[in-house]
Amino acid sequence: MSAAIPATVPSTPAASPQGNDSLKIILIVVAAIVVLGILGIGTLAFVVRRIAHNSHIQNNKDGNVRVETPFGTVQSTNNPEEAARNLGIDPYPGARVLHGNSATIGGMHTVTAQFESDDSVDKVAAFYSSKLPNARVNTKDQNHCTIVFTDKKNIVTINIAPEGNKSQINITTVTGKNLTGDNSSD
Numbered sequence: 001m002s003a004a005i006p007a008t009v010p011s012t013p014a015a016s017p018q019g020n021d022s023l024k025i026i027l028i029v030v031a032a033i034v035v036l037g038i039l040g041i042g043t044l045a046f047v048v049r050r051i052a053h054n055s056h057i058q059n060n061k062d063g064n065v066r067v068e069t070p071f072g073t074v075q076s077t078n079n080p081e082e083a084a085r086n087l088g089i090d091p092y093p094g095a096r097v098l099h100g101n102s103a104t105i106g107g108m109h110t111v112t113a114q115f116e117s118d119d120s121v122d123k124v125a126a127f128y129s130s131k132l133p134n135a136r137v138n139t140k141d142q143n144h145c146t147i148v149f150t151d152k153k154n155i156v157t158i159n160i161a162p163e164g165n166k167s168q169i170n171i172t173t174v175t176g177k178n179l180t181g182d183n184s185s186d
Contacts, residue, residue, distance in 0.1 A: 050070075051069065051070055054069070054070050055067065055068065055069045055070070056068045071105055072103060072104045072105030073103065073104045073105075074101070074102075074103040074105075075101065075102050075103070082100070086100070086102050086111040086113075087100075087111050087113055087171055087173050088111070088154070088156075088173050088175065089131065089132075089156055089158075089171065089173065090131065091113070091115055091169075091171075092115060092117050092119070092124050092127055092128070092169055093127075094117060094118070094119075095115035095116060095117040095169060096115060096116050096117075097113060097114070097115055098114040098115065098116055098168075099113070099114055100112060100113035100114070107176055107177055108174060108175070108176035108177075109174070109175045109176065110172065110173070110174050110175075111172070111173050112170070112171070112172045113170075113171050114168065114169070114170050114171075115168070115169040115170075115171070116163065116166050116167070116168055116169070117166060117167045117169060118165075118166055118167075119167060120167060121143045121144070121145055121160050121161065121162055121167050122143075122145075123167075124145075124160050124167050124169060125140065125145040125147070125160050128147050128158050128160070129147060132147060132149040132156065132158075134149065135147050135148060135149040136148055136149065136150055143161070143162045144159075144160070144161045144162075145158075145159070145160040145161075146158070146159050146160075147160075153175060153176060153177065154173065154174070154175050155173070155174040156171070156172070156173050157170075157171070157172045157173075158170070158171050
């Protein structure tokens with residue numbers, strides 16, 4: 001008698017639990033990224049809505065515009081006296097204001113005004129050089145002149161250029177707390 005050899009059936013390996021764990025981890029990471037993205041977009045929409053809600057625009061009859069935001073105020077003016085007063089430096093005598101604007105953001109006040117004069121660039125440059133004898137930068141080339149004056153709380157930039165037979169004067173002043181980073185006392 002011969003012994004019967006039992007037939008062997010090839011066995012299939014059991015499904016690896018590691019494959020399911022990896023898939024779960026990937027799905028959790030993707031879900032977390034999606035949730036964070038939705039929260040970020042919602043927060044951004046909320047902040048933009050609050051800024052828009054708290055911003056105000058005023059158009060005055062004289063053509064001046066004032067925009068107030070939570071970050072500061074931006075204002076434009078056509079009034080030469082107002083532009084000159086806000087600059088903190090005398091405008092060139094007899095110069096006509098072309099436009100001006102000012103902005104106050106976070107304790108820093110910036111004013112820009114553009115003037116026009118019938119006098120030459122050299123004459124206008126001499127006037128401002130005498131007003132700002134301690135200017136750190138005073139450059140001149142081919143009828144253009146730039147004067148830059150800085151101190152602890154102010155930066156004044158004056159650009160003078162020919163415009164036809166007139167001189168165009170652009171003045172920008174920035175006033176704030178310790179703009180130059182100089183820690184020495186005044």
